[in-house]
Amino acid sequence: MNVRAIRSTQLFTVLAFAVMLSQGCAVNPVSGDREFVLISENQEIAMGSEGARSVHKSVGLVENAALQEYVQELGVGLAMDSERPRLPWSFGVINDPTPNAFAFPGGYIFITRGLMGLMGNEAELASVLGHEIGHVTARHSVAMMTRSQVAQIGLGVGSILSPEIAEFSEAAAGGLSLLFLSYGRDAERQADDLGFKYALSHGSDVREMPNVFASLQHADRLAGDSPLPGWLATHPDPAERILRIEKRLGDLDQPLDGSRIGRDAYLARQPARIAITRTSVAMTLKSFNERFPSVIDIDQLALINQLSGSDVTVPAGTKLKRVIQAP
Known part of the structure; x- marks a missing residue:
């Protein structure tokens, strides 16, 4: 490559960054800080919708309308207490025995029947849904995808600079690939904190939250040499999370008497x-x-x-x- 070509490439790269910096600043809904993102809320919703369709097609929902309505109602109630109540929130129980839960950008959240089977009350379910809501409200997947796009600027600046940011077609076309984003320890801790906050605001008994992690730990031990995939594979050590939640409970200055555990409501779906x-x-x-x-x-x-x-x-x-x- 000659000197002129090198200089042209360098100039193009600098201009690309300048355009991205001018167009990609937004306020994080949770922290209130300005941050650099390359994905608008509409694009976030579009990608999440595509990912949700992929899950419906490849895995499928549990065929129980009462159960789906119950989880949807609880999830939406929690989301209304979040920083992004206007997203098209959608919650579903998928037909997968692996204990897991995950969120797509834009408010599309799924929990497996395997994880539903490990929990014993509504407060535990609220803590799991609240955690996944936290990933969406804090835009963790958006931050991950933005970092990925910036890292690739030298390889594909043209696609980043296109009017639709190439509509992130690769990510949208393979919607399930969004499931494999690793948010990192800090993001997971933030999601735990947000889930705690949303569940508390919704009136759920947050003292039940550590039970979810304990159940996952116990199920993993029973699996022996074949540790369970799912939440344990993509989230921090349950023991650490239990300690953090217990510390938050100890620091809590509001009474929890009268908080909703919801065991009867949860077990009312016992046949399902x-x-x-x-x-x-x-x-x-x-x-x-x-x-x-x-x-x-x-x-x-x-x-x-x-x-x-x-x-x-x-x-x-x-x-x-x-x-x-x-x-």
């Missing part, structure tokens, strides 16, 4: 809950039998009860396979 956990429980029982063949059936039953939140009782010695297959 048994249905959505059945596959996960059956797989867990198979693994349990393979790894601990000498354990008596009553202990296996305790495991099933913990995972499903039910209170099934059978005489000692009764094969639990019958419990799983019972209507």
